Amino acid sequence: MENPLSKWRSELRGTFSNNAPTIPQWELDLEKGDDGGYFGPESAAWAVHGSMTTLVAGIQSLLIQALHPGALAGVHDHSSYRSDPLGRLAGTIRWxxxxxxxxxxxxRQASDKVLRIHEHIRGSYNTNSGEVRPYTANDPDLLRWIHLAFTQAFLATHEAYGGPIPGGSDAYVADWAVAGALMQVENPPTTVSGLNDQLAAYTKELRYDETVAETVAFIRNPPLARSQQGGYKILFAAAVASLPLGYKELLQLSTPRLGPLSLPVTVPTKGVLGVVRWSLGSPGPSEASARARRIRLGV
Known part of the structure; x- marks a missing residue:
């Protein structure tokens, strides 16, 4: 009979791998290849994505993305996030x-695959000015918004709860601009200043409505195993606490408080992330495969 600790670790691993019983083959396959990749062990991208702060970042990026009615329409009309949230999470992690x-x-192949899937995601949504606007998931403005929301969330949460970033925050934005370019985002930002400027350009397009409220409610309480629900509540609070104030207010979210005092978020968040890292092991299979490939190639 599986002991409670082993069961919890299995459930946790399953959350990130769509309940795969073993390490997914695609992670092992990252050991194959003919070059070192776009990023290396000393890169900002490895520092941020190799840390557990990505768990908070994933939550925050979904909250930010939901504010754009075009992006939310694509998710609401075509995504399997309600019926198969772990499958969608596993697909995002793989990319x-x-x-x-x-x-x-x-x-390049992974990005091209996402772009091909996007070709079938189309519909229409109402803008804040009342216009009915057709969309496809590959529309340039939607691709940019998703990239900006991702970059903002992963940077902000790592700055709040993670360690140092080699080269600083600008280095991460510049690294992940490579991903933007692969996803056909023209002139993705390469500095924090540029990131903030491009995000600000979307302000008038964003809104909070019933569909956003439903999405936020789902993100707040996803169908996780009972053993993970307590830790997730802390990570959700961490995502809200590190949101830029404008987005937090628009989403009608606030940092947990006890009367006039804000409840501490950083220490319990780092505690949960530490437990998850201990459970999943470090380095993760993807990073281990990349290191093995680089050693094989003499990179």
Whole structure:
């Protein structure tokens, strides 16, 4: 009979791998390839994506993305996030880690696969001015918004709860601009200043409505195993606490408080992330495969 600790670790691993019983083959396949990839062990991308702060970042990026009615329409009308949230999470993790740790050919193939899927995601949404606007998931403005939301969330949460970033925050934005370019985002930002400027350009397009409220409610309480729900509540609070104030207010979210005092978030968040790292092991399979490939190639 599986002991409670082993059961909890199995459930946790399953959350990130769509309940795969073993390490997914695609992670092991990252050891293959003919070059070192777009990023290396000393890169900002490895520092951020190799840390557990990505768990908080994933939550925050979904919250930010939901504010754009075009992006939310695509998710609401076509995504399996409600019926198969773990499958969608596993797919996103695969794309991120393939770009971060795979060779350049694998990174391009992973991005091209997402773009092909996007070709079938189309519909229409109402803008804030009342216009009915058709969309496809590959529309340039939507691709940019998703890239900006991702970059903002992963940077902000790592700055709040993670360690140092080699080269600083600008280095991470510049690294992940490579992912933007692979996803056909024209002139993705390469500095924090540029990131903030491009995000600000979307302000008038963003809104909070019933569909956003439903999405936020789902993100707040996803269908996780009972053993993970307590830790997730802390990570959700961490995502909200590190949101830029404008997005936090628009989403009608606030940092947990006890009367006039904000409840501490940083220490319990780092505690949860530490437990998850201990459970999943470090380095993760993707990073280990990338290191083995680089050793084989003499990179």
């Amino acid at each position: 991120i880690f393939t770009l971060t740790y795979g060779d350049t050919a694998a990174a």
